[in-house]
Amino acid sequence: MEDLLRSLRGLGLQAPNSEQLLELLDQEPESQRRLAQLLALQSKDDNDDSLLTKDILDAGVQALFENFARALQKEKELFKSELNALAVPKPIKTVPRKALLARQAAEIKRMQEAWAASEGYHPRLIFDGGDTYHSTTPLSQLKALSVRNLKAPARHVGSFLLCRVVSCLNLYVGCTFIVEDSAGDAVPVSVSHFTSNLKLSIAELSSLLPIGTALAIREPYLSLNHASRAGPASSKSVIGIRVDTPTDIKVLHDDDALLSDVTWKESLTLPAASPSLKHLKWLQRFSGKSYHSSDADSAAAKDAAHVFRAQGRTGAAYRVVSAQQAVNSSADAELEELQCQLLFDAGAYPEAFEAMSSTTSPSSAMATLKHKSQGLMTEAGQGCSSARVASFYFTSQLSDKARLTTADFVGPVTVRDIPGAGRGLVLTREVEPGELLLCCRAIGGSFAADEGCSGIPVIRLNLEDGLISTTTQILAATNIIHCLIDRPNLALPFLGLTAGPKLPVSKWAKQPYPLRWSNVPPSALDEKDELDIDAAYVDGVLRFNAFGPGQISRKSDPKAKISGGASSNAAASIPEMTGELGRATMPHPLPAILNHSCLPNVSSVFFGDVVTTRALHRLPTGTEIMHQYVKGEQPYAVRSAQLSKHEFKCGCTLCVLDRGDGDENVKKRQAIMGGTLPALLERSRLVMKGQGGPEKEVDVDALHDAMRSLQALVQDLQHTYSSTRGYLRPELMHVHVEIAKICNCAGSLEQSIQVSERNAMLDEFCPGFELADIFWQSYLDALAVVGVQPRQGPSASSHTSSLTCDKMPDLHFDDALACMLSIAKLYLRMEDTESAVAWTRTAFWAHECMINGGVEVFMDRWGQDETYADVLHVWQTA
Numbered sequence: 001m002e003d004l005l006r007s008l009r010g011l012g013l014q015a016p017n018s019e020q021l022l023e024l025l026d027q028e029p030e031s032q033r034r035l036a037q038l039l040a041l042q043s044k045d046d047n048d049d050s051l052l053t054k055d056i057l058d059a060g061v062q063a064l065f066e067n068f069a070r071a072l073q074k075e076k077e078l079f080k081s082e083l084n085a086l087a088v089p090k091p092i093k094t095v096p097r098k099a100l101l102a103r104q105a106a107e108i109k110r111m112q113e114a115w116a117a118s119e120g121y122h123p124r125l126i127f128d129g130g131d132t133y134h135s136t137t138p139l140s141q142l143k144a145l146s147v148r149n150l151k152a153p154a155r156h157v158g159s160f161l162l163c164r165v166v167s168c169l170n171l172y173v174g175c176t177f178i179v180e181d182s183a184g185d186a187v188p189v190s191v192s193h194f195t196s197n198l199k200l201s202i203a204e205l206s207s208l209l210p211i212g213t214a215l216a217i218r219e220p221y222l223s224l225n226h227a228s229r230a231g232p233a234s235s236k237s238v239i240g241i242r243v244d245t246p247t248d249i250k251v252l253h254d255d256d257a258l259l260s261d262v263t264w265k266e267s268l269t270l271p272a273a274s275p276s277l278k279h280l281k282w283l284q285r286f287s288g289k290s291y292h293s294s295d296a297d298s299a300a301a302k303d304a305a306h307v308f309r310a311q312g313r314t315g316a317a318y319r320v321v322s323a324q325q326a327v328n329s330s331a332d333a334e335l336e337e338l339q340c341q342l343l344f345d346a347g348a349y350p351e352a353f354e355a356m357s358s359t360t361s362p363s364s365a366m367a368t369l370k371h372k373s374q375g376l377m378t379e380a381g382q383g384c385s386s387a388r389v390a391s392f393y394f395t396s397q398l399s400d401k402a403r404l405t406t407a408d409f410v411g412p413v414t415v416r417d418i419p420g421a422g423r424g425l426v427l428t429r430e431v432e433p434g435e436l437l438l439c440c441r442a443i444g445g446s447f448a449a450d451e452g453c454s455g456i457p458v459i460r461l462n463l464e465d466g467l468i469s470t471t472t473q474i475l476a477a478t479n480i481i482h483c484l485i486d487r488p489n490l491a492l493p494f495l496g497l498t499a500g501p502k503l504p505v506s507k508w509a510k511q512p513y514p515l516r517w518s519n520v521p522p523s524a525l526d527e528k529d530e531l532d533i534d535a536a537y538v539d540g541v542l543r544f545n546a547f548g549p550g551q552i553s554r555k556s557d558p559k560a561k562i563s564g565g566a567s568s569n570a571a572a573s574i575p576e577m578t579g580e581l582g583r584a585t586m587p588h589p590l591p592a593i594l595n596h597s598c599l600p601n602v603s604s605v606f607f608g609d610v611v612t613t614r615a616l617h618r619l620p621t622g623t624e625i626m627h628q629y630v631k632g633e634q635p636y637a638v639r640s641a642q643l644s645k646h647e648f649k650c651g652c653t654l655c656v657l658d659r660g661d662g663d664e665n666v667k668k669r670q671a672i673m674g675g676t677l678p679a680l681l682e683r684s685r686l687v688m689k690g691q692g693g694p695e696k697e698v699d700v701d702a703l704h705d706a707m708r709s710l711q712a713l714v715q716d717l718q719h720t721y722s723s724t725r726g727y728l729r730p731e732l733m734h735v736h737v738e739i740a741k742i743c744n745c746a747g748s749l750e751q752s753i754q755v756s757e758r759n760a761m762l763d764e765f766c767p768g769f770e771l772a773d774i775f776w777q778s779y780l781d782a783l784a785v786v787g788v789q790p791r792q793g794p795s796a797s798s799h800t801s802s803l804t805c806d807k808m809p810d811l812h813f814d815d816a817l818a819c820m821l822s823i824a825k826l827y828l829r830m831e832d833t834e835s836a837v838a839w840t841r842t843a844f845w846a847h848e849c850m851i852n853g854g855v856e857v858f859m860d861r862w863g864q865d866e867t868y869a870d871v872l873h874v875w876q877t878a
């Protein structure tokens with residue numbers, strides 16, 4: 001990748017964008033050729049006199065792509081030969097320390113030059129495949145070994161390498177550096193998940209792991225191509241230690257017993273470490289133990305606490321301050337504050353208030369906390385107030401990487417075993433539509449727009465199965481690993497999740513799953529000194545549990561990606577490959593326990609890194625709450641394909657109904673939805689576009705024709721449903737809506753269209769009906785196929801008595817809202833303001849149930865669209 005980027009730059013061409021990077025890995029010659037032409041066209045040098053004509057450039061780029069494909073092939077061969085050689089590892093020849101250091105210096109220089117020339121855009125490619133290692137044996141039970149004892153390729157089970165850092169660090173996606181043992185023999189080390197800030201400078205990196213830092217690498221794996229996972233890959237065999245998880249490395253203090261009788265053969269000039277961070281060695285945990293024994297109350301410890309607090313790492317700050325407090329009671333107040341914050345983070349409000357009231361004069365920080373907690377509650381003391389949701393919404397609209405400040409809220413739910421589906425969340429009491437059940441922040445999520453990776457799209461190609469992971473999937477794993485090291489009490493909620501059907505469940509997943517994760521007693525925070533984290537398990541947990549959310553958007557926003565409303569937002573249990581190469585990967589431990597249903601009974605909505613889950617319907621005690629991993633509006637085969645990696649057969653009502661229609665009908669329906677419908681919708685759009693304008697010729701025949709085709713399509717679709725199926729026929733919704741739109745368009749032509757033509761059209765479809773009737777009926781039909789019927793009798797609840805219907809749609813959430821507003825518009829046109837207001841009020845109610853946030857959020861999402869301005873205005877002033 002680095003060679004390709006350098007050569008493209010040499011030709012004055014831009015680096016491939018995120019989408020093109022994925023195409024590059026797709027070895028299909030035709031797509032490579034197209035991509036080469038495209039890149040050649042983007043030449044920065046528009047000078048006509050340039051000797052590089054477009055043809056030459058095109059041929060040049062194609063040649064570069066061929067080189068890239070060869071390098072990729074070489075990488076695959078190296079991977080295979082390493083797998084084969086694992087059976088017969090061989091002792092290695094040590095490379096002279098000097099040579100390794102010279103090579104490291106050259107590589108660092110090359111990376112720096114590449115970044116400087118990249119104009120802030122520098123894609124990166126790494127590889128994985130085969131086993132991912134992590135040691136679970138405590139250091140005390142391992143035997144020391146030296147570089148000369150190492151074999152390759154081999155994992156040195158039962159041993160550790162005692163070494164020290166002798167070079168600067170080279171950061172690509174992981175980090176590479178040179179270590180030496182006490183005999184002066186050196187070897188390169190590559191560490192995955194070293195940092196998620198890919199823009200750290202050499203000085204910042206050096207402050208994390210300065211030259212001279214002593215390390216113990218547990219059960220090291222010596223690879224024939226050690227840098228393939230950390231990068232940059234060279235497509236050449238370079239032997240070195242490959243560390244797949246940072247927990248295999250222990251940073252040793254100067255006074256560590258392991259170092260007591262070590263004499264380093266080589267002398268080392270130690271650089272002056274960065275003064276502000278000199279105590280913050282990479283991943284060194286500030287356990288109470290180390291501070292009790294040495295300088296717990298030192299300026300360094302105070303700095304550390306300060307830095308951790310600034311980073312929002314309350315757990316780490318707590319540990320440092322608790323150590324300070326043990327030797328100096330002046331840290332009491334700070335400790336209480338931190339304890340309070342920890343409880344708040346855990347959503348443990350009663351305990352937090354108790355902790356506060358034990359203080360005679362609450363500090364300003366505590367007052368802020370109290371204020372925050374009040375903001376979270378409704379007047380009834382439940383859930384998250386509408387104003388708070390509005391503030392989440394508007395804050396997250398401002399940024400594509402919003403991390404919000406809020407404590408988690410856990411409503412009337414509990415974790416239960418669900419036959420055939422592992423664990424799930426069930427209700428502990430009856431709930432009403434719109435009731436908040438969960439409001440949870442992600443732990444260690446990653447946004448593509450995060451400062452540390454924006455402009456640095458990362459792709460990881462699995463050389464074994466071809467699976468591609470992208471930036472936020474990879475960096476969320478790094479963030480999670482670092483969070484777990486810092487706050488071991490996260491191990492149960494995070495590693496207690498499952499990691500897909502291929503990986504056996506972790507020991508944590510066999511324990512009862514906690515509803516709240518961080519109200520672990522402070523003493524337990526210091527308990528464990530070494531946490532073993534399996535990076536492959538973390539990756540699996542993310543792949544099968546994390547959400548790749550899109551922000552909810554305004555309905556008039558052309559970039560709006562959410563077609564199915566709030567719940568579809570919650571769907572992506574997989575960080576889907578998006579245009580922005582994985583916009584976000586968000587692990588939310590408790591919401592991740594929710595199982596999937598194509599017909600969800602709750603709506604999960606994302607605001608930055610916060611997800612709120614609300615009941616969509618009145619649900620009785622004991623109901624399992626389920627949201628969508630994939631959009632239920634899609635055809636059965638598409639849903640099944642998207643869910644296939646989970647290896648379960650969805651048993652939701654929609655899937656049961658679809659299967660009941662029979663394979664042939666399901667196939668027919670999919671063919672209509674995938675082929676005929678989009679073609680008809682496009683035709684109808686074009687026909688309607690040609691209407692209306694004063695200078696445009698009115699093509700009544702075309703309109704008539706479009707209407708006829710859509711009506712026929714309704715019949716075709718109806719034939720694919722079993723006669724006993726009932727109302728749920730979501731595929732019909734868009735067809736009915738389109739028919740309504742054509743009526744609307746014909747209605748707007750009433751002045752110019754010949755009355756006889758209009759009547760002919762009406763008579764054909766709905767003899768005896770007015771255009772407005774068909775328009776109205778089509779919207780009602782559209783709502784009926786997702787379960788919404790205007791109410792006949794009295795409402796089931798006093799909250800909904802002034803609404804035209806009191807059942808939320810089963811699917812097509814935002815589309816259903818649009819139908820309600822369109823019906824309101826028709827009533828307004830007929831001067832029936834009361835009905836218009838009632839339908840708009842119903843749309844608002846449905847919006848509150850799905851998203852909440854009050855009038856402000858509703859108006860921000862729907863009021864920007866001119867189409868509904870009149871009804872919204874009338875409703876607001878009613």
Ligand SMILES: C[S@@+](CC[C@H](N)C(=O)[O-])C[C@H]1O[C@@H](n2cnc3c(N)ncnc32)[C@H](O)[C@@H]1O
Nearest residue numbers: 420421422423498545592593594595596646648
């Ligand atoms: C995000 S987790 C949900 C929590 C999971 N049930 C657990 O015990 O940790 C996703 C996994 O749950 C299971 N699952 C989710 N929905 C399911 C369903 N409708 N039927 C069966 N299994 C389901 C699958 O194993 C899936 O990979």
